[in-house]
Amino acid sequence: MTLSVKRQVALQSHHTLGCPATTEYWTEVRSLNELVEACRYAKTHQLNLLPLGGGSNVVFTQPFEGLIAKIAILGKQIGNNQGGKVIVEAGAGENWHQFVCWTLQQGLSGLENLSLIPGTVGAAPIQNIGAYGVELKEVMDKLWAFNRETEQIKQFSVDECQFDYRDSIFKQPSSPWIIAKVAFKLSAKFQPKLHYQPLKQLLDGKSVTPQQVSDTVCHIRASKLPDPSVLGNAGSFFKNPVISLEQFKAIYQAYPEMPHYQAGSHQIKLAAGWLIEQCDFKGLYQGDIGVHEKQALVIVNKGNGTGREVMALASQIAKKVSEQFGVQLEIEPRVY
Ligand SMILES: Cc1cc2nc3c(=O)[nH]c(=O)nc-3n(C[C@H](O)[C@H](O)[C@H](O)COP(=O)(O)OP(=O)(O)OC[C@H]3O[C@@H](n4cnc5c(N)ncnc54)[C@H](O)[C@@H]3O)c2cc1C
Incomplete structure (x- = not known):
């Protein structure tokens, strides 16, 4: 052994x-x-x-x-071309951002909008990581996962992963799967994805390289989100809630300035950070645990705050948002 x-x-x-x-x-x-x-x-x-x-x-x-x-399973390699895409594989333990940078250095694009997301390659499919208008499911080719119960390795196609907004088959508490390796379908020919508003504002209409998009994403992220090596946090603590058109219309009457986005033909996605801010939690601390002063979606730990204190604050936030807007917030990280 x-x-x-x-x-x-x-x-x-x-x-x-x-x-x-x-x-x-x-x-x-x-x-x-x-x-x-x-x-x-x-x-x-x-x-x-x-x-x-x-x-x-x-x-x-x-x-x-x-x-x-x-x-900590490492290793990355460039594979064959399939339908104009270059297949690149990486071990589950590779650092996500370093892997993104490496693909860009190889002249391959596709992951640049997902730059600077903390964590590993193997965890990226767990909640179908997404940022700046791109979700993992759009760039993943397949993955290999180990079933801890049957001790079998299975190759999963994108469809089999049942990806959804910050969700997948692997995020279910009963999932027996441990992801060992992930393959991505990247491009040697760059087609920028700049439809997400903050990127559009800065880059649209300009001739850009994948590296410039990555640098811009890193710059925006660093200006908005606390660096976990300086201030403890788990990124967005709540998912952006998706509600029915009927419920949206009722809330919108009272709050016409509320940010909202179409999510399918009959559903609307709201900005959880905005809802939390309206409930006056932004910048509010209870001991070492608090809501970040620049980004209300992020719960931070200034030092020795406990997980229980984090969850207590999260419950208060969810309760107040539910009372004020009738919207249920769902926690994004996994709680143990
Ligand atoms: C500052 C900050 C910004 C963030 N921004 C974003 C963002 O823009 N978009 C976004 O989607 N997320 C974001 N996140 C959340 C987080 O970075 C991602 O969810 C990331 O993919 C988690 O990777 P990890 O390796 O740290 O996973 P961990 O936290 O170690 O694990 C998360 C879950 O996955 C499971 N898991 C981990 N590895 C495996 C594996 N190999 N096989 C099976 N299960 C596994 C764990 O058991 C756990 O349940 C952010 C977090 C922070 C701190």
């Missing part, structure tokens, strides 16, 4: 919210063999197994009683 398992490991530095918590068992898996070993170890010792990437979309509210397997 090559697997090294540690006991009672602190999790504070292993997730971007930085709340104090521990795990009973901890290991790092660098290969498929080690992933199999970790799953068998958990089975033999009757432990819950939690795969962890960069920890940028999780909240730990209590000590984790089980085995956390940090997915």
Whole structure:
């Protein structure tokens, strides 16, 4: 056995919210063999197994009683051409942003709008990461996942992943799948996607390169979102709610300035950050935990705030938004 398992490991530095918590068992898996070993170890010792990437979309509210397997499977390679697209594969443990930068250096475009999203390649499909008008499902070709129950590897097509807005088959709490490798379909010929308003404002009408789009996305993100290495956070804490046209019309009468976006023919997506701001939570702190002063969608931890305090503030926010607007907010990160 090559697997090294540690006991009672602190999790504070292993997730971007930085709340104090521990795990009973901890290991790092660098290969498929080690992933199999970790799953068998958990089975033999009757432990819950939690795969962890960069920890940028999780909240730990209590000590984790089980085995956390940090997915550190590396490797990236450019494959063959398929229908004008270049297939590029990456191990689940690759850092997402570094992988995006590497594809750009290879002269391949497609991932530039998703620059600077924290985390790993393997976690990117979990909630179908999206930003600046592009979602992962548009650029993914296929992925390979390991079933911890049957110990089988399965190749998933995009359709089989059942991607939705910040959701997929893998985000379900009962999912037995651990993603080991992801393939992307990228382009040697650049077709910029600049329809998202902040990008449109800065770049539309100009002749741009994929690197310029990436740089612009990084610049906008850095100006709007707190850097988790400076101020603990898990990015957007709530999904933008999607409501029916009827419900939207009722709210819109009272709040005609409310930002909203078409989401299909009979549904409207609202900006959760705006709703939270209207409820006066922006910049509000309870001890070390608070709502970021520039972006109301982000809950931050100034130091030693706990996961329970994060969830308590999130509940207050959701309750007030529900009372004021009749809209239910759904939490984006996974809570343990
Ligand atoms: C500042 C900031 C900005 C962000 N901006 C965005 C954004 O613009 N768009 C967006 O969509 N998200 C955003 N996020 C959220 C986050 O970066 C993404 O969800 C990212 O994909 C999480 O990657 P991770 O490796 O950190 O996952 P983790 O937090 O480690 O894990 C998240 C979940 O995935 C599971 N998981 C992790 N790896 C695997 C695997 N290999 N197989 C199976 N399950 C796995 C974990 O068990 C957990 O349930 C942001 C977060 C931060 C902190």
